[in-house]
Amino acid sequence: MSQRSLTRRSFISIAAAGLAGAAWARPASWLRPNAQAKRVLVLLEQGGVSHIDTFDPKPGAPAEHRSPFGPITTKIPGVHFTELCQKTAQVADKLTLVRCMRQPTPGIGDSHPKGTQYLLSGEAPGGPVEMPDIGSVVASLLGSPCSYLPPSIMVPGNHEQAAMTRVGFLHPKYKVFKTGGRDLSDPKWSVPNLGLLAGIDERRFRDRQDLLSNLDVGLAGAATADVDGMQAAAAQAVDMLTNPLTRRAFDFETESEATRDRYGRGHRGQCYLLGRKLIEADVRFVTIDVREPLTKDTPGGSNMNWDHHDFIYSEGSTAIQGGGPGAGRWGIGTWPMMGSTDQAFSALIEDLDQRGLLEDTLVCFITEFGRTPKINDRKGRDHWTHAFTFLFAGAGVPGGQVVGSTDEEGGYITSPMSYTIEDYAATVYEKLGIDREQPILTPENRPIFLAHRGRPIPELF
C-alpha cells in the first residue's frame, strides 16, 4: 500500500469517527507533546482542613486564637508545619506547598456540597452548564492506558459529598467509578461487582459465559451501535472480572506488611495505599475521598470529616451536648484525623517516589477551604475561603518549595500571588498536556473552555 493511500484511509476513518459522534469529535491536535503528568492522584480531604493547625502554622497569633499545636521544622529550611505533620515534614523536600489558595466566589463554594463540586469540577457550580468532574473530562479526552480498569476512579466515594461528582454533558461512560467500602482495612472488603460474587467461582462463571455465548444469537442481524456497545462493555466487564491484574490492583495481600504498616493500618491508610496501587496500574485519574469509619474505638465519630465547627482540639468526639454543627467528628489532633492523614500522606509520597511514579504522577492534596483564624464560642473554627493551603508533588512540581504567604493569623493572603480553585484545575489540565485553548463542545455545540477563569500556577512548572 502506498504512502498516499495510507494517508487517505486514515483520513476517512477519522472523518467517519467524527460523524458517528459529532459532539465528541476532537481536533487531532488536542494533546500537547511532552506533558509532564501521565496520571493524577487527588487526595480530597473533605470538610475544610484547618490550614492554621497543619501546613501554615501561626505561632504569633493571639493566644486565645492560637493553635495548641506548635511549629516544627521540616525538610525545607526555614519552613514550619505544626507538630501534627511530623511525618509529612520529613517528605516536605518533595512537595510544593501553595499557601495562597482562595475561593474567588466564596458565596458559591462556601458550603460543603457546592465546595466539593467546585473542587471536583474545577469550576464554581451554578453556571449555565453543569461542568463534569475534571477526572471525567480527562477520561474523555485522554482515555486511560489501563485497559482493565475505568479511567477515573474514586476511593471509596461513598460519603455524603461524594454525591457531588458529575459527568455533566459527557457520555456516561466517563462517569467516575466509585469503589465503595466503609473500611478498606477490613479483610472482607471488596469492590462490589468487581470480584466474583459469593457462590460463583471462576469455573461456574466460565460455564455461564459458555452457555451465554451459545444462546446469545437473537439480535445478530439487527445490531446497532448500542448493541455493539453493550457487547463491548460486557467483554470489558468479563475481562475486569477474570483478569488477575484487576484483582491484583485491589488486593492488599500483594503488599508487604511493612508497606501496609507504613501507610497506617486503618481505613485512611489503606485508601491512600489503594490510590498508589491504582496509579501503579496506570489508571489515569484517581481521587481519594476518605473518612475514618465509626468503630467501637471512636465513639461519636459517625461523620469524621474536617468540618471542625466545634471543639476542634477535642481529644475525642467534638460533639456538643444537645447537638451542634460539629457533631459526628473527632478533634483535629486525633488519630482518625491528622494522625492517620500525616501517616498515610507521607507514606504515599515516599512510596511513589521510591517506585519512580512521582516522575510522571501529579499528586494534589486539596480541601474545599480553610478554617477561621479565630476560635468561635464553641471552641471550633468555621469555614474560611480567604486563605488555605494545597499541597502538590510529582510530575515536575518542584520539591521543597513554598508558594505564597498569609498574615500573622493565617487570615488573609499577604503574598503578591494568590491562586484559586480554577487555577488548580488549570494546573491539572496543563500538567496533563491538555490544550485549554481548544473548547470542548456540549451536545448542543456550546463551546466550553476548560478552567477558563483559571491559569496554571506558574510555580508548579
Place this chain on the structure above:
Amino acid sequence: MTHWILFVLLLQISPEAPSIERLVVHPAQATLVGRRARLRPVVLGLGSDGRWLDLTQQAELIPSGAQVTVTGDGHVIPESDGEARVVVRAEGREASLEISVRDQSRAHPVDFERETLAILTRQGCNAGSCHGSPNGKGGFSLSLFAYDPAQDAVVLTRDAYARRTNVFDPEASLLLMKPTLGVTHVGGRRLEPGGLAFDILRRWIEEGTRPSPEAAPRLEGLRLEPGPQVVRYFPHAYQQLRAVALFEGGLETDVTDIVTYQSSDPGVAAVDRAGFVQAVAPGACAIMVRYLDQLESMHVTFVRDVEGFTWTEPETDHLVDRLIGERLKLLQVPPSPLCDDGTFLRRSSLDLTGLLPTPETTEWYFAAPAALRREQLIERLLASEEHARYWARRRADLLRLRSDNLKDAAAPFADWLLDTTRANRPFDDVVRELLTEDGPQSAFYETVPTPDAVTETTTQLFMGSRLACAKCHNHPYERWTQRDYYRIAAAFHEGVSHPRTGESMVPWASESVKAAGDVAQRRARFADWLTDSDNAFFAAVEANRIWAALFGRGLVEPIDDFRSSNPASVPALLDALAGELVRSGFDRRHLIRLITSSRTYQRSSHPVALNRSDRTLFSHQRARLLSAEQICDAVSRVTEEAHFEEVAQKIESVVTEREQSRASLRARQPEWIAEVRHRLERQVVPALSPWRASEVFRDENAFETAFAPESTVWSAGAEGWTEHPEWQDGQVHPLSLPPQSALYLTRTLALSEAHRLALALGSDDGLKVWVNEEQVLSRDVARGVQPDQDRVEVDFPAGESRLLIAIINRGGAAGFTFRLEAQAIDAELARLVRLEPTERTDADRAALDDWQRSEDPGWVRLEERLSALEAERSNRFETQKLLTDASGERARFLETFGQPKRESPCACERSNEPTLPQALQLLNGELVDRRVRRAGEVYAARENEALVEALYLTAFCRPPNAEERSVALRFLSGRARGEAIEDLVWALINTKEFLFQH
C-alpha cells in the same frame, strides 16, 4: 481497454444527460437601492427528467442597459438610476430579470449594526469559541453573535486605547491587521484583504466608525431562495442560495454575501461563506442562515440514484406510512418487512406499559385471530392501568416529581398526573390546569420556584425550546432573544426586568405591563397562548414525544430541542401528526393508536441491504437498550413470575378469610355493644411523663441501624437523657438533626387498668415506635412532619409502660409530633350503642359494623395484609411507580442504567447508553444475582422441557428454536438442578435479545 471501462462507468453514472427544458431565475425582478447594493441571482433549470438543477455557476448574465453591470463572479451591481433588464442564458435556454436602480447619486455609508456586526458574525469573530466567549480572547471581548451592539461599539472604538479602529489610517486598525495576519493573530487568518468583508470593515472605519442611524428601518424577516425545500440529485448535488433581508416598509435587500451560513449536518451538506451548498453524502439537512437577530433555514435533500432500488410497498392511505413512504421513495431507501407477531407483542408491551407481557396476555394474544391480534393488543394495552402508570411515570421524570423536594405534596401531584393520564384528558386541558389552577398540580410551581426555572422548564417541556441560552445572550441557534426570555419570565412572576437594559418586561402574551394584571391572570394568558392550536410548537412537541416513545428516537432529535437548525427528519410527518393531535382534541391515545397501527411502527428491526445505514427515516425499527426501569422489571418478570402467582393466591385466601371474619364479627356484635356501653360508664385516663431525648446517632444507614437505646432503655431507663417538659402533645417540634442520623425519645405512661390506646404521630423523616420492648410501628419514609401521619393502636397493660420512639433524619429538616387520640368515646358511637336495635337505621347499622371492625385487631390485621399484598402486586414494578422508592441495591441498579434523578425538565437527563458498570451489574451484580437465585427456587418444581419453553416465552415472547432448546436442556440435565436453573436464567437475562427492545 481502459477507455472502454471508463466509458461503461460513465454510462452507469449518467446514462444520458437530460436536456434542460426551462430556466427560472430568482428573483424575477428586484430593486437595487444605494451605491453599494449587490444582487446575486440564482438560476435553476428544469430537466427533461422532471428534476430541477442549479445552473447559477454556468449561467451567463447579459445586462441590456448601462444602469447595471455584472461582475465576474455573477453579481449584478448598480451604475445609475433607472430600469434595466438582465438576460440569463444557460444550456441553450433563456430567462430574464427586471431591475430598477435607485439612490445612486447619494452617499451610502456602512451601517454598523446591519453590516459591520453582520460581517464580524459571518467571519466568526464573535463566536462562542472566539471573542464571543464569556471572557473574550486575548483581551478582546465581543457580545455573542452581536446581541449587544452598544457594548460592541464601545469595545471596537474606545477600548484597547482605541487601537482597534484607526479612523485616520483605517488599514492600520487592529480590527483589520489581526485577522489578515498583518500582526500575529492566535485565531489565524480570518479576513482576505480586498474582499467584500474587508472592504465593509475598512469603509466603516474610514467613515468614522459611526453607529447605525436611529431611524433605520427594523429588520422583520429573512427570505431564502430558491425556496424552503430543495431536492437535488447527484451528480448535480449542489445549490447556490440567495438571502433577502425584509425590512420594515417593504424594503428588500440582497444580503447573500454578509449573512452567516451553517449546515445542521456537515456529514450531509457543506455550505461556504458565499451561500453555496454542496452535498457531502446523500441525505437531508437544514442550512441555517443568520442575519442580525433573524434566523431562517432551508431544508435541502440530496439524492443519489441507487442501483437496484425498487419500491414494493403497497399503496396506502395511512398517514404515517404515506408520508414516511414518500420520503423513503425520494431518498431511495427501501423499508424492512414487518416483524413477526411475537416481536410485535414484546415491542408494543414494552412501549405502552414498560413491561414484558404476562403469560396470560401472551396466551390471549396468540389465541386471537391472526389478522386482528395486533390491533386488539394495542386496544388492550391502551386500556390497561399499566399503560397509564408507565406513561404518567415518564412525564413525572420531567416534572421533577420527587418526595424529597415536594414532601407531602409529591403523592397528590403524582395522583393528579396519573388520573389525567388514565382518563386520557385532552393534553391542552391538562397543561392549562397544570399552569393555572389551584390543586395538587400546583406543586409544579414548587419545583420551579424562580423566574428562571419556570421559564426554562415550561418552554422546554411544552415548546421543546432550550431557552436557557437566551438568559445571558440571544439564543445562538434560534430566534429567541434575551428579551423573549424575560418576557416569558414576566408571565409567571411580577417585577421582572431586563438584566442588561433594566427595562420592565411586558409579560409574554400580554399587551403591556399595565394591562398584564396579577400573576394568575398573566399565567392564564400565557397558558392560553401556549395551548392555542395555532401555537406551532405545542402540538408538534407533544406529537414528537409520543413518536420518540414508540421509536426510541424523535422526528426531531433531541426530542426537546426544537429549532430551525435542528429540523425534523421527515418534516411533513411531524406537521401531519401535530395536526392530527389538534384535530382529535389533543387525544394522545388517538395518536398512539395511529402510530402503532402503521406498517412503519410494525417493521422488523432487521435492516435490508439498502437501508442498513438509515438512522433517521424510520425504514426499519432499531434495537434499543431497555430503560433502567424496564430492565429491572423484565428481570423480575423472568425470575419471579411464579412468586407473583403465589401473591395472587394469597390475596384470594385473605379475601375468603375476611368474609369469615365479617360473619363472626356480626355474630359477636351484641357483646361488643355491651362492652362499649361498659366503657362509656368508666373512662380511663393515662398519666404521661415528659419526653426525654437521647444524643444523636449517625450512620450512613441510620434507619436500618439499631442504635444502643433500642436495647438499653428498657433496663437502664433514660438516665442522662435530656428532659423536654416544653414539648406539648399535639404540637410539632422541630429538631436539629444532621443527615442520616437518629434521635431517640422516651417517656412513661401509667394506667390504672389495662386499656387500648391509639397513638397518633408525625415525623420528618423516618419513624420507629416501641412499647414495652415491642416494636409497634416502623416507617422508612422521607417526608415533612404533619400531625397524625401515622396511627397505631396499642393494648397497654395496667401500671407503668415505657414508650420509645426514634426519629430518623435522611437529610434536611427534622421534627416530630405526638398525641394520644382522644380517649373519650366518640359521641356518635355513644349515640349508636345507646339506640335500641329496632331504632337503628340501615346507615346506623353499617356505621356500627365499621366501628366494630375498626376496633377488632384481627380484622385490622387482615385489612393490612390485604393492602400489603395488593401493593406488592400492583406496585412491584419500577415502570409502574410515579414516585421512585428504590434504595440500596435496587437504587444503585437503576442509577447505573441511567434512571434520571428528576432534577431537570430535559429528556436528556435519562441516559440509555451502554456502559461498563451496567455490564458489571448484569454479569455480576447483586440485584441480578439475588433474583436469579430466587428463580432457582421458584422454578425448581418445573419439568425441564416446560421450563425452557416458559422462560423463552416470558423473556422473548417466542418459543425456543430447536437448537436453543437442545442447548438449554443439555445444560439443565448435566448439572446440579438449582444451580443449573440459575445459570440458565442468568444467561437469558444477559442475552442482547433480552436487554434490547427490537
